[in-house]
Amino acid sequence: MTTPRSAAVYARISSDQAGEGLGVQRQVEDCLRLAEGLGWTVGEEYVDNDFSAYSGKPRPRYQQMLTDLASGDRDGVLVYHLDRLTRRPRELEEFLEVIDAAKVRHVKFVAGDADLGSGDGLLVARIMGAVAAGESAAKSRRVKRKLMQNAELGLPHGRSVRPFGFEQDAITHRPDEASVLRELAQRFVAGESLRSLCTDLEERGVKTVKGAPWHTHSLRYVLSNPRLAGLRSHNGQTVGKAVWEPIITEELHHRVLALIASRKMSSRRTPRAYLLSGMLRCGKCGGTLFSSRRQDSRRYVCLSGPDHRGCGGLTVVAAPLEQLITDYALFRLDSPAVANAIAGRSSADEESSRLGEQLSQEREPLDYLAEEFGVARIDRRHWEKARRPVEGRVKDLEKRLGKVTRTDSLTGLGTGEALRDQWAGLNLSRQSAILRTLIAHITIAPGQRGARALDPDRAEVTWLL
Ligand SMILES: [Zn+2]
Known part of the structure; x- marks a missing residue:
């Protein structure tokens, strides 16, 4: 051979x-x-x-x-x-x-x-x-059956590593971590990026359960996990209330999910390094301005070429423009117009808490049915039949809940001097989220050749609020 x-x-x-x-x-x-x-x-x-x-x-x-x-x-x-x-x-x-x-x-x-x-x-x-x-x-049938059964009973998965925020039993909270999670979820819906939250955790010395530094993907996973809201999921489906106490409300959980979904769609963009990235329009061609660093000065520029398709004929120095727009925005935040809009937000709040309430009411029969099934008072076929219509309504409510509240970034802001002091302490992604809530876009007119200072008239702001 x-x-x-x-x-x-x-x-x-x-x-x-x-x-x-x-x-x-x-x-x-x-x-x-x-x-x-x-x-x-x-x-x-x-x-x-x-x-x-x-x-x-x-x-x-x-x-x-x-x-x-x-x-x-x-x-x-x-x-x-x-x-x-x-x-x-x-x-x-x-x-x-x-x-x-x-x-x-x-x-x-x-x-x-x-x-x-x-x-x-x-x-x-x-x-x-x-x-x-x-x-x-x-083996695969055995494992699947066991997991499904645990999920139905609201019991945690067996695991070797405890979930962040919980003890090894995956039920008892760890108060220090639970409060970090609450804070992170709130800051996230208020407009801070996962990246900036990770940096903050790093600076505070908060590590993952395995003692590793946080990455955006690990943080996204933890923050979007239904377990935080005291919900039990299986294969990506929420199957009902879990046996453990929620760390965040269900309402907040859905806002986190909605935001993650909307950011996923725009995730192709480069991370934000400049306050006004993506908000500026070229006054000559209408194209978007891009950030660029030349020697030691930051600029926003109109770029030509196949990737950008602008006219390439407009530049504005970043720092004075950012200062100008920030001043406008802080002034605007103090105005009755925005105060009214924020008051209008409270009606959005009412709407979302009403939906949240409705959601937990709808869930009740699901929990009841799961319990009945758990103690074998009904069989699987009846249980599945009974919960199907309820699940449809629950899903619909979840979707609607994700769509309310567009002005989360303004939560917790003061007014007047307090606001000005506060602003400097906010990080770039939060500041940027606030500007994005207020401003649709800013059109930059061409500058005078050789002009040393920024002419405020070059910036024309189109307000949202
Ligand atoms: Zn242009």
Whole structure:
């Protein structure tokens, strides 16, 4: 029997096993050692990360390997164990078909030696494949059932790491962390960015449960988690009230979610480094001005070219313009017009607390039904039937709740001198959120060549409030 001139080494991490990164390295190394022992030449290593073969998610490298086997580019396969290669009978059949058609007769496993080149090996492989699929389906059913059951009863998931804000039991609050979470949620809906909240946590020495610094994605996950509002979710669906006390109100929770959703849509933009980024229009062409730093002076400029499509003919120095607009805005915040608008906001507040109230009323039967199911007074079929219409109404209310309150950024602002003192202490993203609440956009007229100071008449503000 000849030896392969260009064998494939295949390795895979499955997400259900611990200590994985190392695992793949070992799989590959052991395969290479085996190749050396057999005198095979290895053509390529194919490694798929973090996909469970059973879950049916695509394995791009595996597919590539099949393609290369079919085309004859690879003529042998080395795998650590059959369960790295395939865990479903259908996949095994596909694999067998490919190697059969391409007449690949060299398939070796480091462990559980099933040589597919021999009839026995083939049978062993088929059997092993069938066994692996059966095992994995049963395990996945067991786990799913357990998780669903816990969710229905409002019990927390079993976990190795406690959730931030809670003790290890995932029910008892940790008061210091709970108050941090409340504060963060409020500042977030008031317009502060996740990035700026993370920086603040870093400065205060507040770490994640694992003792790591906060990142925007970890903070977004924690702040948007229904568990904060005392709600139990399963597969992204809120299934009812949890057994633990809420840290934030359900209303606040939905405002956080709505804001995250709206920011996701604009997440392609670069992080805000300038107070007026995105708010300025070119007075010549109407295009948006972009921030730019030249030597030690910050500017907003109209940029031409395919990415920006402006006229490229307008520049304004940032600092005096930002000062001017801030003065306008602070003056505006003191005005009766805005006072009225903020008073108008209280009607939005009423609307949202009314919806919040309605929501918890609607939820009550769901909690009751879950309890009845929990103590086996009704069966699953009746329970599902009874809760379906209620869930529809709940979802509708949640959606409406997310849409009220547009002026959250103005919450907690003082007036007059107090406001001026306060302003300097607010960070950039909060200041910017306030300006965005007040101002639709600012059109900048062309400047006089050689003018040293900013002419206030160059800035024309279009107010929202
Ligand atoms: Zn322009």
